[in-house]
Amino acid sequence: MKLRKAFVTLTALTAITVTTFAAPTQTIMTKDEATNLVLQMMPRGSEHLSTSYDTDDQEYEVKIHNGGTKEKFEVKVDAVLKSVEELDSETYVGFDEKAKNRVKKNGKYNPKLNEKEIIALVERTYPGAVVKSVELEKDNGFWIYEVEFKSTAVYGSLEMDPETGRTLERDLTFNGLGSVDKPTTLPSDEIVEGVVTENQAIQKIYNKLPKGSTFVGSKRIIENQKVKYEMTFTYKAYHIEVTVDGSNGLVDDAEVFTLQEVDKNAVNRYENGRYVAKYSPAQIEAIVLKHIPEGKVTNVQMSLSRNLWVYDVDVTLENGTMDLIVCPETGALMSLDLDMKHTEVPMVPIEPSKPVKPEVNDKLLTEAQVKALVMKLVPSGKIIEIELDKDDNKWIYEVEVIDAKYEYNIEIDAKTGKTVEFDKEALDDDHDDHDERDDD
Numbered sequence: 001m002k003l004r005k006a007f008v009t010l011t012a013l014t015a016i017t018v019t020t021f022a023a024p025t026q027t028i029m030t031k032d033e034a035t036n037l038v039l040q041m042m043p044r045g046s047e048h049l050s051t052s053y054d055t056d057d058q059e060y061e062v063k064i065h066n067g068g069t070k071e072k073f074e075v076k077v078d079a080v081l082k083s084v085e086e087l088d089s090e091t092y093v094g095f096d097e098k099a100k101n102r103v104k105k106n107g108k109y110n111p112k113l114n115e116k117e118i119i120a121l122v123e124r125t126y127p128g129a130v131v132k133s134v135e136l137e138k139d140n141g142f143w144i145y146e147v148e149f150k151s152t153a154v155y156g157s158l159e160m161d162p163e164t165g166r167t168l169e170r171d172l173t174f175n176g177l178g179s180v181d182k183p184t185t186l187p188s189d190e191i192v193e194g195v196v197t198e199n200q201a202i203q204k205i206y207n208k209l210p211k212g213s214t215f216v217g218s219k220r221i222i223e224n225q226k227v228k229y230e231m232t233f234t235y236k237a238y239h240i241e242v243t244v245d246g247s248n249g250l251v252d253d254a255e256v257f258t259l260q261e262v263d264k265n266a267v268n269r270y271e272n273g274r275y276v277a278k279y280s281p282a283q284i285e286a287i288v289l290k291h292i293p294e295g296k297v298t299n300v301q302m303s304l305s306r307n308l309w310v311y312d313v314d315v316t317l318e319n320g321t322m323d324l325i326v327c328p329e330t331g332a333l334m335s336l337d338l339d340m341k342h343t344e345v346p347m348v349p350i351e352p353s354k355p356v357k358p359e360v361n362d363k364l365l366t367e368a369q370v371k372a373l374v375m376k377l378v379p380s381g382k383i384i385e386i387e388l389d390k391d392d393n394k395w396i397y398e399v400e401v402i403d404a405k406y407e408y409n410i411e412i413d414a415k416t417g418k419t420v421e422f423d424k425e426a427l428d429d430d431h432d433d434h435d436e437r438d439d440d
Contacts, residue, residue: 029079034060038075045197068197089170109143111162118145121165126151144168164221196249201229204249205242210235257335275309277328281388282364284311287331288324300390310334364414370397373417378408388414396420
C-alpha cells in the first residue's frame with residue numbers, strides 16, 4: 001500500500017515537472033511578411049526577385065533589384081525576431097573611365113572627393129555614424145574608397161566611388177532596425193523622392209530627337225545629393241550630349257556639334273578682300289526660327305573659327321538660352337549649347353548639312369542703300385568695311401570709313417536707315433595702308 005502511494009506521488013511530480021518546463025509556442029514570420037518588410041526599406045522602383053527560408057537559422061534571404069539605381073540587394077531577416085539582420089548590396093554601374101587617368105604629376109591618383117568629403121557624406125547618410133577608417137584602394141583597375149563605420153542603428157563597411165561619392169557596395173548589420181513594429185527605409189547617399197530612372201530619362205530625350213537618332217551611352221552622377229544623367233546620342237553627322245535632372249526629368253543643358261567638316265570652299269569666298277557669305281544674317285535668323293519657333297534671336301554675328309567663317313547666333317527661350325554656330329555656306333547647324341533652367345525638354349534643332357532655301361521677308365536695307373546713306377554723312381570718305389549684325393534684337397549695319405584726316409565708325413539701323421552711332425578719330429601713319437584698298 002505504501003509502495004503504491006509512493007508511485008502515484010512520484011508520477012504526479014513527474015507530470016508537474018514536465019508541464020512546468022514545456023517550451024512556449026513561437027510565431028514564425030511568414031514569407032510575405034519578410035518580403036514586404038524588406039521592400040519598405042528599398043529605394044523607390046525596387047523589384048522583388050526571390051525570398052527563401054533557412055530552416056536551421058530560422059531566417060529569410062530576400063533578393064531585390066532596382067533598375068533606377070542599378071543595384072542588387074540581398075537582405076537577411078530574422079524570422080523569430082521579425083527584424084532585418086544584414087544587408088549586402090552592389091551596383092552594376094560602370095566606373096568613370098576618366099578616373100583612371102586622374103593622376104598628379106608625381107604619378108599619384110588624385111580623386112575628385114577627398115577623405116573629409118567622403119566622411120561628411122557617410123555621416124550625412126547615416127545619422128550618428130562614427131567613421132572608423134577610410135582607405136583609398138585600387139580594385140580591378142579602378143580606385144575606390146573603403147569605409148568602415150558604426151552607429152547605434154547600423155554598422156558595417158562601404159565601397160564608394162571617389163569621383164561621384166556614390167555607394168558601390170554595402171555590407172551592413174542592423175541593431176534591431178527595420179522590424180515589423182518599426183519599419184524603416186534604407187539610408188541613401190542620394191535623393192530618392194521623385195527620382196526619374198535612367199531609362200525613363202533616356203527614353204524621354206530619345207522621343208524628342210529626330211527619327212534615326214542613335215543612343216550611344218549614359219552616365220549617372222551625383223552632385224550635392226542630386227542625381228543627374230549625362231547621355232549621348234548621334235544623328236547623321238551630329239553628336240548630341242544632354243544632361244537631365246534626375247529629380248524631375250527636365251533638361252539642365254545640352255550640346256550638339258557636327259562630326260563632319262564644314263565646306264572649306266567658304267574660306268576662299270572673298271570679294272575685294274572681304275568674305276561674303278552665301279547666307280545673310282537675316283536668312284540665318286529665319287533658318288534658326290524655323291527650327292526654334294518659340295525662341296527669340298538676340299544676336300547674329302560673323303566670326304572666324306578654326307580659320308573658317310561661321311555665324312554665332314544667340315537665342316533666348318522662356319527659361320533658358322541657346323548659343324548656336326551656323327555654317328554661312330549651307331545654313332547647317334554646326335554646334336549648339338543649350339542652358340536651361342528646368343524647362344520642358346525642347347526639340348533639339350537639327351538642320352541637314354545641305355543648302356536650304358530660307359523664307360525671308362525682313363525688309364532690310366541693302367548694302368548699296370546703306371552705302372548711299374553713309375556717303376551723305378561723309379561725302380569725301382571711302383568705305384573700308386560694311387557688315388550686317390544683329391545686336392540687342394536690332395539689325396545694324398556697322399560701317400568703317402576713312403577720309404584724308406579721320407577714321408569713322410558708323411552704325412546704321414538696317415530697317416529705318418537712321419544713324420545709331422557716329423564716331424570719328426584722327427588718322428595717324430598706321431592708317432595709311434587703308435589707302436591701298438579698293439571700294440567695295
